[in-house]
Amino acid sequence: MATQTESVVNTIPLTKATKPLEKYTHHPESKEDLKYADLVTIDLSEFDRPGGKEKLAAQLKTAVHEVGFFYVTNFGLTQGQIDEQFAIAREFFKLPEAERLSFRAPLEEGIYNGYRPLGSIEILPGLRDNIEFYNIMKFLPQYDRTHPDVIRQYWNEIEKFHRHCHEHIAYKLFRLLAIVLELPEDELENGHRYEANCDSGLRYMMYRARSPEENEKFKNLYSRGHTDNGTITFVFQQPVSALQVKKHNESDWEWLRIQPGTLSVNVADIMTMLSNGWLKSGVHRVIVPPEDQRHLERLGLLYFVRPSDRLKLKSVNSPLLRREGYHKDTTDLDIPATEWTRERIKKNWSRSPTDLEGKVSLGGFNAKLFYE
Template sequence: MPAPTIPPVAHYEPAPETKEEIEYATVPIVDFSKVHTPEGRAELAPQVRDAMSTCGFMCVVNHGLTQAQNDRMIDIADVPFSQVPEAEQLKFESKTKEDGNYKGYKPRQYWHIENGVRDQIHRYGVVRPGFEQEHPAAVQPLVPEMHAFMEHNQFNVLYPILRLLARGLELPEETLVEQHRFDGEGMTFLCCAKYFPRSAEDEAKTKNVWMKGHTDSSTISLLWNQPVVALQIMGPDGKWRYVKYMPNSIIVNAGSALEMLSGGYYKAAIHRVFQPPPDQHGYTRLSLFYFAYADDDVRLVPFGESPVLQRVGITRKYADEDAPTMRAWRSLRAMAYGDSATEKNENGDEEQVLNGVVLKYYN
């Protein structure tokens, strides 16, 4: 039988790695070569528990894809931007602010950053295969590979993480997996994102912030590490530090939905996108994300049956009877993000109130 034909794709040349002296954040590294046996999960569970209950960040290595497969996906991720004419892109523009849906294109200059400056981030979202989605002509031949990549993220990365998180709460391993069905109603999606350089004037107006400090609305966010150093995380000491590039690794962060489900035990990671170091100025930053959400009908109520939460206590954003569903929470966050109607508190951070919950944007 002949091998299936792989569609040719133009190669995206990433920026060279930075040589600048940088104080990097300390991000725990979790080796997924150990995740496939009960003994390995028993060893990894405390590492994941500690990482996600302190800063909400960790780095996964040995996740099952080779560097060559990773490179192929980055080449594919550039196609929606470099191979699709602007007029055709308009036909697939998302309606995020209208309905909270991430499907299709988010154009550049969609979000307000500061002082009238808008973002330079171009995104293309591919929802899970269970959803019907039309794609631009150049993207259509690549959809099978995109879906296969999504399956790898779901079954080989996300599900093991969810099992380890459940163990950290002393719950049955499948507790969180059962709330994240691959064929369920929800908005888990693959995101191709291309960050473009900005003018010196815009950098000055925003104090070099490309995307405001925030927490994700997801349960778990997976960022496939790439060489342009721009992601920063806020440490326990309140300082921002860059995340170091590690080839063929995945940066994992907890989102606000996981924080609510875990009663505040797992911390939603505070992060932002900042101007890269000087020797990477002028380069585009092409990234692949997998944003995981629980099924739409899951209510974001803490696992009160968790022995861990019974010992340490539960922190709630809502009374249990008022807790939103996953659909309501992610739609509300999606429609409100990038809105200029925020107020600054005494620390200079911006705040929004959504359904009685105060959201902060850290600058």
């Protein structure tokens, strides 16, 4: 694997007008008796040990085929580094709304590079969501844009964190998934290189708390059941319970518990397409937190791995898929995977919240928009 580039931490001095970041303290976990999903956990410290990759791939095989979610520990980031990103996010969401809006992303082009305002999406007829977020795409010249002072001030720290997610976590997971599919180890990684054009990004996400009356109107939904439109997604420590997964079509929704030192990972639509459905895109939703956390605003830290324009939408040539009857001979459709992910985002602005069968279709591949 190529040597990765990392940033030097603490090289940007604080200006006189900017206060140092206050230490971020996570909320305590809910004390309610919640049905937490029992998910496979892999320890990435095993990756470079003799036989470690093969061991981890074996642990993942059933999870990525049947559930689409798993946990990762020992992924190479300290609690201090994670908490610093939460602290940066907190400062961003303290900015006046007019200032946040001045950094709006080009959403209508299907690009999340910047701010997505509160209430952008209609989740039920006449009812708009309580979500806002700020995305920082890759640290390459073509993705640079104007950012708030708090983002620019901690630019080096954000870049180091951003690159680690992509080059030291995602690359390893792509190699494990390649082993599962019995592909050359670098095949999936090569379609997601950091230096290539893609829409991967770090996301600071805020769910604003609502009144009990509003929650009732919204049927206690923050975000409807869906799958992600990239390749894989990381969700960092989250003690405010709200994220739920649906392991199988007939399963009940179960809560995800993302504890300190644990990363939640879900397979997303691109991996499902490449494997003709053998790799399951994890179905999830976000609902109102349990009673003892319902009043809290829910700050999230995520990293979305999206495919690069080097990856074409076609079935991978996997011996595993051939044996299990999932292989489909496809020609190169010459559709860069980035075109798919942007088309899916664009659909957010035209979809109907009542169309439960609504899909995104492009190049012979389809993805459902909602899961109830």
